[in-house]
Amino acid sequence: MTTTAAYVFGPGAGESPAASEKKTTVAAPPAACKADARYPKRELRGVWIATTQNIDWPSKAGLGADRQKAEYVKILDSAAERNLNAVFVQVRPASDALYKSSLEPWSQYLTGTPGKDPGWDPLPFLIEEAHKRGMEFHAWFNPYRASYGDSTAKLPAGHPARKHPDWTIKYGGRLYYNPGLPAVRDHVTKVITDVVDRYDVDGIHFDDYFYPYPVAGAKFDDTAAFRKYGKGQSLAEWRRGNVNTLVAGVDKAVHQAKNHVKFGISPFGIWRNKSNDPTGSNTSGMSAYDSIYADARAWIKSGTVDYVLPQLYWPRGHKLADYNTLVRWWSNEVKGSDVQLYIGEGLYRVGTRDDRTWTRPGELAGQIGVNRASKQVDGAVYFSAKQLLTNPLGAMDRVAKTYYSRPALLPLAEDRGGQAPAAPAGAKAAGSQLSWTPSSGARAYAVYQLPKSGKDCHTTDARNLVAVVSDPSYAAKSAGTYLVTSLDRLHHESKAVKVKVDAV
Template sequence: MRVDFHRSLPGLALVAALTLGAALPTAVPPSPTTPHGTVPVAAQAACVTDPATPKRQFRGMWIASVANIDWPSRTGLTAAAQQAEYRGWLDLAQQRRMNAVVVQVRPAADAFWPSTHEPWSQWLTGTQGGNPGYDPMAFMVAEAHARNLEFHAWFNPYRVATHTDLTKLAASHPARTNPGWAVAYNGQLYYNPGIPAVRAFVQTAMMDAVSRYDIDAVHWDDYFYPYPGSGGGFPDQATYAQYGAGFSTIADWRRNNVNLLVQEMSAKIRAAKPWVKLGVSPFGIWRNAGTDPLGSRTTGLQSYDAIYADTRRWVKQGWIDYIAPQIYWQIGHPAADYAELVRWWSETVNGTTVQLLVGQATYRAGASGQDAAWQDPAELSDHLTLNRAYPRILGDIHFSAKDVRADRIGAVSRLTTDHYRRPALAPAGVGGAAPAAPNLTSAVRGTGGVTLNWQRGTAGSTASYAVYRLPGDGSVDPCDLADARNLLGTVRASGSTGTFTDATAAAGSTYRYLVTALDRLHHESPASNARVVTGTGGTFSVIVDNTTTGGFTAAATWGTSSYLTTRYGTNYRFAEPQAVSDPAWFSATLPAAGSYRVEVWYPSDPGYNSATPHLVATANGTVTASVDQRSGGGQWRVLGTYDFAAGTRQVVGVSRWTSTTGYVVADAVRITRL
């Protein structure tokens, strides 16, 4: 169950019981030919990438408007104050290197835009139907896109009000003009999903926003039929008698009503705007294996049976473009283990085109009254680490924005450091095609950094650009673009030209810059031609041997040998592989922030390790590079070029944590400023 509403309004405390079990295809045109001088991206599948800096990862947060949970913070704010608050949420998303926001625009059969079908939302002005003095939807979409954040418009299909009094609704509200559509249940008003006219109406109301605004996705959470209350079942027996012909049980009929909503809305969106995605964030459990052998090894509430949401079918039928189950439990939860549920959902989407995201319970981290696991700052980060074992998981959405900002016990900061160190492109969708590569016309160093200018490619539809910076000069290896190590950021396309200023460029460093183009569904072009910007610093190079005083440290588990004559200096260090890092570290004093080439020297032997992990502690986080020490020894071998901060620090570590056999060796490193 989405806990936004229920944890914010008194008298609706259903969360604990429920969460514990009692929370677009189109024809694809041929790819444009690769222009001379550009760098292809298709060959990157064979590259070794760093899982901590994925090139593509959906990163979003829910911005809830119901009960003023996140935005606006209260009713009655001026238009300028509302807009300033919203910009603040987008600033937060950018600070946490997110690439999407999921904003609630129809929380209760009302609207955050001038709808021709439903009244203005009460959460804007305090009065349902009250005009806020501007078009919030147009403003929100434009502001998100200016930052190249995807805007997912979050609608609640059937909730009408958080009370049961029709007379409290605006006089023009459809539930008042069609009182037979509304059902009072468990202290709230709902549209009756079993009435065909209701289903048609809510689709029309939502499609109004799809057709009029440049949104990237229609997003639903877990509210279809309401969660079971204490006062008996949902009172729609008369509706079943009227419309339920052909269904042997009311439960099957209810599920079919929701299936029709999903299927029909999907068809409408794809017919109107094929690039707009339909995403659903359901309750985390479909069914338990004890009830259904196709279910998960859990014992919690079953959304298939309780709220009539057959989410597994929606995936298998391809009616939706992404699914983001709310897996709001910790790893090891006895009734609903996070690890088990990500396994089950990964298997469920396998073989389909439906993208899998995970709804993360960021609101639990460090909050009072939560299980002890949620008092551990590593719990959220551990979720994303576990996700790496399931390649079908393409990202996460955090509930909610205020909890991302609160960063209780540093859990969000920990997650950002571990998983969001670099920007990331959104996962590519179904349909569409990569545009032609742009032409990078200039890269000029100035007082504010390095300013790039480019021209759009001549073929394809470009929606945005990705900007890359590689240390040093020379040719570009396509593998340099295979993950986000060198990704600086993204820019929304506007017109036939583009520009970007790299304010983080170190004055003393030489860089290569490249730009790629992406279509609306994030298919990436080949990279542009590279432009080199030369640094202004002097030459610096240092060699650190394993015998350098103060420059090398290793535990007693590392042996010393002078057996091989291809060593550097008098000896070298070696250790057996083991499932523990235990690194031997080379340290150096670097004179200035900037780009440095890192080289390693080792004596090679056919019996040594084929994938010795080298840990490079860059300014952007630790990067792992593997070296085959069976050959190529007795000389300097380039490990890579990396950005480092100034100062004395550990720079390169040789780790023992590898599954391959043979000694790992630490001999010497050379670090050269570019």
């Protein structure tokens, strides 16, 4: 049954011309609602999709394009079922590309042969499928890994490390680009900017790999570059400065290319221990600052990242690195800054016996409860997609049931611009099917179902949020009053339009 639509007040409220044409009344502003902490209005919920060594996708090299597409869709559908809203897909595992590039060769993880053209460009498909489901797409890059082997001769012709062997350092049986060389930083930045320019990504993402993790008995021989560029610094200071310079350069380049694209990093979970620095965390694990020269505090203070996503892959109560302790430490680090904080969750460890705590089905959900208790934590990302599908101990189902029973909008990143689109026009219901005219600038639409009391809390929390859809339609599950809003790509939200469904 078709009904007319009336607009309700929201942020920047005002009546739509479409509503006045049919002489519908404008509802009174919603009475103030107390936010229900169980249903946050905005929260990032993501999953890492690792392509290196075929960890998550594709499941093995050499599959046909249709099989690759089907596997990816299965991952996204599993994420959507649990109301996740972001994917972090590894597009550059080791100076290679899971997309068509003139700068680096095709990844071996697509075909099994480094440099071999798979016959299609996966990246537009990967992005489009995420956007179809109302998810952000973050392109994940490894900045310094050049090859899993240590021979430039075995790399495809045209590989940057083969053309510029002087850029590389052999270490622990692998080949790395030297972070101390300006030419390396320029190349990495160029590769990333090329993707931002040519593809509709929402974010650029680095993980925890900067200078390589220590290998016993091995020396990372960057002596020549240090002599040339060190300028009186200690080796450690110089190395951290090299990483900071790259981070700042990528941040600037990304936002100059497209201001709306976010840039963030997922550092190792321990910045420094108190034994290293009195302002470090009360932990006893590896120090990222001292071991791999990753100074996340510097990135936060300088604002050269939009978010940090520390990998807290330890359980609550861990003797060396307690999850609760680390959430508190990182929360304190971002306090007062414009840098958002998400937590990297060790889904891959659930059910393993390296720590008995991970054999408890509720440990992962308990960690999300810790996150929710911190005002600074804006969401979580799970490593990795394989375990999203296998769901060890039912842990992800428990997380979804306890914390993700409603969808959530993405946290706003004010520095990235954007504005709320016009509210949906021409909204109507035909039977159970809601539909409306697409709004200019809208990436998606939020659909709310009001309770029988009619109390409207849609601007406060997500208790009534039933869906985030990319198409201008929604199939209602039950009769009642619905609200629909428009969202831009950063999830700035429009006023709401009200639509009544009389029967389903």
